[in-house]
Each structure stands twice: as C-alpha cells, then as structure tokens.
Amino acid sequence: MRSISQAVGYSKDGRIIVPKVRQMVDAFSRLNLDHKHLTSGESVTEFARNLEDYFEERARVLSNRVESKLMDATQAKAVFDDIRQNSNHRCPIPMNKQKGNKRAIAFFTGLVNMMIECYSEGLPCNYDPRELTTITRHRTPLRTMARRVDGAFPSAVDPIAVWEIKEYYYTTSFGSRIADGVYETLLDGMEIEELREHEDVSVKHYLMVDGYRTWWRDGKSYLCRIFDMLHMGYVDEVLFSREIKLESPACADDGPGPAAVA
Numbered sequence: 001m002r003s004i005s006q007a008v009g010y011s012k013d014g015r016i017i018v019p020k021v022r023q024m025v026d027a028f029s030r031l032n033l034d035h036k037h038l039t040s041g042e043s044v045t046e047f048a049r050n051l052e053d054y055f056e057e058r059a060r061v062l063s064n065r066v067e068s069k070l071m072d073a074t075q076a077k078a079v080f081d082d083i084r085q086n087s088n089h090r091c092p093i094p095m096n097k098q099k100g101n102k103r104a105i106a107f108f109t110g111l112v113n114m115m116i117e118c119y120s121e122g123l124p125c126n127y128d129p130r131e132l133t134t135i136t137r138h139r140t141p142l143r144t145m146a147r148r149v150d151g152a153f154p155s156a157v158d159p160i161a162v163w164e165i166k167e168y169y170y171t172t173s174f175g176s177r178i179a180d181g182v183y184e185t186l187l188d189g190m191e192i193e194e195l196r197e198h199e200d201v202s203v204k205h206y207l208m209v210d211g212y213r214t215w216w217r218d219g220k221s222y223l224c225r226i227f228d229m230l231h232m233g234y235v236d237e238v239l240f241s242r243e244i245k246l247e248s249p250a251c252a253d254d255g256p257g258p259a260a261v262a
Helices: 002-008 021-030 047-067 071-086 107-119 177-199 212-217 219-231 244-251
Strands: 134-137 140-144 151-152 162-166 206-210 235-240
Touching: 002 021, 002 151, 002 219, 047 212, 047 219, 071 107, 071 177, 107 151, 107 162, 107 244, 134 177, 151 206, 162 177, 177 206, 177 219, 206 212, 212 219, 219 235, 235 244
Parallel strands: 162 206, 206 235
Antiparallel strands: 134 140, 151 162
16 A cells, blocks of 8 residues: 555545556556556456555545544634533643644643543543553563553553544644654554564554644645554554544443453
C-alpha cells in the first residue's frame, strides 16, 4: 500500500485517489519492483483485486464517514460547551499551546477527558501522564515505551488502555509536526504489538483526531496512513472528532480487563 501510494499519490483535486490494478503495476515498474503478485500473464490476481477493493473502501470511508465528522475550532467549542454545561466533571481541562488570540481551551482534549470520565464510572484515570508508559512483571519493569502518551487508564504503569489526541485547529500549513504525530502513534503501536506478541500482554491503543482544515483539506494523505495503521493492527480504534460522543461508551465496554501480567 505504501509503495503504491507513494508512486500514485494519495489525493488529487480534493479527492482521495483509488489506484486501479494497471496503476499499481505501473507504480511497481517505476519503483523497479516485481509485480508478479499483481498479474499472471494477462490475468489479474486475486491479491490485486483485494488491493483494489481496499483502496476503494479507504476512499469511501474517509470521504463519506470521516470528513463530515471533523470540526473546526468554532464547532468544537460549541460541542465542548454543551457537554461541559451538562456534566459535573472533575477531570482536567487543559489549554492549547497557541499564543495570542488563539490561546484557548483545548476543546477536543477537554471533550475527550470529559467523555472518558463520564463512562469510566469513577475509576482512576491518568489524563496527562508525565512519565513513560511502563509494563511490569512482579513489579519489575518488563517494557518501558519510548514516548509519553496523552492518556492512560488507569495509570501509566500497567495500563489497560493508552491514547493519543491529535487536535489541530489553528495550523495554517501541514508541517512536519503533524506528520510526526502520525508516526509517533505508529511507533507506539509497534511497541504495543511487540509486547503482545512476545510477552502476551495486551494494552488497548486508541487515537483521537480532530481539525477539519488540517486533516481533510491539507492532510488527506495522513488520514489514509491512519486508516492503513488501523487495518495493520497498530491502533485498536480511531475516533474522528464528533465520534467521541458516540463511541466512548463502546470503547469503555471494549476493554480486555487488567493486563494479564504474571
């Protein structure tokens, strides 16, 4: 998928590209890669058809289901204010990292925190871990992840779930900081996968995303990468903007229970 997408592109003229088999073959040829797994003589392989179906589904989901859920700062503030006024929250509501007249509450992060508090039924939660996530065995560190995550349940030590929040309302250009955010989530997912495969310890990994201009207008290629990351198993669930109100109960019910650490 990555090889094809880098050669064909992710989007053009505001639309997500859906490569056809011939374009895939041409892409591999330009990259000097073998494409026998895509065609056999004049016939198209089942693998190639599956790839084509995947690219179609990626474009359909992102265009029909994700775009309409993404919010700008004004919309996010309205949703945040509504939830805040109708809840008795005690969770932290952080400020964003902007300056001047853009300095404001981090609306989406605040919304995420309030929804988690609402459905965690009074259980402890670390909404802002300022330490590395650590998995232990017999209270001895087994794995310590490379990065600090944005949230951990119930704590950054032996969490059941961790999450990242990518909230970008005021960005005027799609810079390396945003791209780095996607790759950071990928790194977290790869570490969690290694932990599961080699130590039989499962930690749920969630990603929450918002910012219409940043992600849809300027960052479709990274939405595609997020979609791919989800289907590669490096993140358990991706919640796009307004979905946080709808899907939080399902995520709360989806936990595997405390990590099985002997």
